[in-house]
Amino acid sequence: MVTDGAAGSDPARGPLEVTGxxxxxVLDGADLPQACVPRPFLHPVRTLGGVVLTDRHPDDHPWHSGLAVALPDVDGVNCWGGPTFVPGAGYRWRDDHGTATVASAASDGPRLRSEVDWHDPGGRLLLHEDRTLEWGAAPDGWQLLWTSxxxxxxDRPVELGSPGSHGRAGAGYGGWFLRFARCTDVVVRTPDGAGEDxxxxxxxxxxxxxGSFDGGRAHVLVEALDHRDPWFVRVAEYPAIGSALAWRSPVLVRPDEPLVRSFRVTVSDG
Known part of the structure; x- marks a missing residue:
């Protein structure tokens, strides 16, 4: 499990363990290149049987890092990584990448609480995130509860946007995001249907x-616990799922009114 902050340990980095x-x-992401937006994330995420489910620095999108929160537009700052979507011009490389740093972290058994501060390229504080991870055994594998x-x-609202909120249809990604490792024979579904489209x-x-990963077939179920954002899904271009905070319109984070998103992830072999 994640360390408890004893001498020589770092609660912002360490393994998650379930039934041995x-x-x-847990990685703090401090070694990520600036263009990939240094930020904390989980990688590798595995099944109990050892199948690796996440990818880091994939060739197609090197700024995708395991399981994380990533935000394409925080008051005009790219906190996702890679090129920035510019209305009317498409994607352009800019020196506008932010950084998310772990201001504090403390663990208590299978629970990690972190304070994450999101900054612009000049170091100005943009956004606070209080993140809680809890993990343990489940009847058919193991389970992770993620709350941001x-x-x-x-004293003013912070606007969270996306390419979707800037006019690119179907590209409202941003928020909780899981980049899978390379896999085949993928079946992705919701209660209403199956398939990427x-x-x-x-x-x-x-x-x-x-999907079938290197090491075996695995199953991941993600439940949205407190809100219904659209799901962002990629299968053909690359393997990933996420929950889109600003699918078509920007979202405001208001002073003294936290914006909360919680997810329960169940990971199974076979």
Missing amino acids: ARVGE SFRAPG RVHGSVTPWIAWT
């Missing part, structure tokens, strides 16, 4: 991904 198996690694609570750091942009309580 290492199922994940976003707070505006000052059917589930991308849908608003349902859960989404499930099954």
